[in-house]
Amino acid sequence: MDARVAASASTEFRPVTTTFAADPRQPDPVVRLRGFTRRFGANVIIDGLDLDIAPGEFVALLGRSGSGKTTLLRTLAGLDDIGGQDVTIPGSRAVVFQDARLLPWKRIWRNVALGLGGSDIRARAEAALREVGLGHRLEAWPLTLSGGEAQRAALARALVREPQLLLLDEPFAALDALTRIKMHELVLSLWRTHRPAVLMVTHDVEEAMALADRLLVLDHGRIVAEERITAERGQRTAVARPLRARLLGHLGVDAPEGAYADLIAFPGAAR
Numbered sequence: 182m183d184a185r186v187a188a189s190a191s192t193e194f195r196p197v198t199t200t201f202a203a204d205p206r207q208p209d210p211v212v213r214l215r216g217f218t219r220r221f222g223a224n225v226i227i228d229g230l231d232l233d234i235a236p237g238e239f240v241a242l243l244g245r246s247g248s249g250k251t252t253l254l255r256t257l258a259g260l261d262d263i264g265g266q267d268v269t270i271p272g273s274r275a276v277v278f279q280d281a282r283l284l285p286w287k288r289i290w291r292n293v294a295l296g297l298g299g300s301d302i303r304a305r306a307e308a309a310l311r312e313v314g315l316g317h318r319l320e321a322w323p324l325t326l327s328g329g330e331a332q333r334a335a336l337a338r339a340l341v342r343e344p345q346l347l348l349l350d351e352p353f354a355a356l357d358a359l360t361r362i363k364m365h366e367l368v369l370s371l372w373r374t375h376r377p378a379v380l381m382v383t384h385d386v387e388e389a390m391a392l393a394d395r396l397l398v399l400d401h402g403r404i405v406a407e408e409r410i411t412a413e414r415g416q417r418t419a420v421a422r423p424l425r426a427r428l429l430g431h432l433g434v435d436a437p438e439g440a441y442a443d444l445i446a447f448p449g450a451a452r
């Protein structure tokens with residue numbers, strides 16, 4: 182862990198430096214990386230990364246374009262060959278991308294059921310789609326869904342597998358602001374019900390602060406800042422300003438504390 186972690190002025194937001202001493206009170210992490218490195222040619226994209234994610238933890242990953250977020254997410258999704266490095270990821274994982282990636286020639290419930298086994302797959306797909314508010318669109322074709330509905334279907338497809346680790350790669354970036362806030366509420370409600378560990382890549386500082394328990398900032402393949410949020414969701418507005426300023430600083434945006442506070446509406450509806 183990089184030592185460049187800002188000093189905290191607030192008790193609600195505690196910047197911490199992760200230590201890896203075994204704590205018998207803590208459950209084993211679902212994700213564990215030690216010295217993880219990824220190179221493309223001569224370029225070091227992920228640089229000796231140490232990372233633990235606890236069961237049921239909601240982590241947001243922020244970072245400038247090209248900092249290595251998607252590369253890290255692909256590793257945690259098990260999509261890349263990482264050649265025998267010290268990486269532990271759970272067997273059950275699901276990813277939701279910025280675009281829903283539904284197969285257009287399959288009805289919605291079949292998209293959700295894809296790859297499931299057993300005689301009750303229709304019932305399971307139906308239950309998942311009801312949970313995300315799409316119980317009335319089971320037989321619809323993907324191309325008839327709105328962007329928000331398509332992302333709901335993608336969330337249903339992920340959660341029907343009851344993954345231990347849910348990876349979200351800018352899942353709401355393409356949605357309008359109002360739909361995005363509704364999706365925040367939905368994600369939190371699904372997370373509370375199913376309790377997967379979540380790693381969410383986002384460019385949106387407000388989104389990260391509204392949803393996550395822990396925020397990581399990646400820069401040149403290293404975690405340069407880590408912040409834990411102890412304030413309850415929905416009660417973060419009052420304590421968000423110093424954290425926002427610190428995060429923007431870590432992201433290379435030279436903004437005095439609170440400079441954006443009156444310009445960006447905080448999604449306080451998300452609880």
Ligand SMILES: Nc1ncnc2c1ncn2[C@@H]1O[C@H](COP(=O)(O)OP(=O)(O)OP(=O)(O)O)[C@@H](O)[C@H]1O
Nearest residue numbers: 221222226244245246247248249250251252253384
């Ligand atoms: N398969 C690949 N081959 C070569 N270089 C790659 C490959 N995948 C990613 N890179 C490079 O690795 C760097 C990090 O890319 P990555 O997609 O992880 O960044 P990111 O933080 O997700 O960026 P963004 O926010 O723009 O999506 C970039 O410079 C990218 O060009």
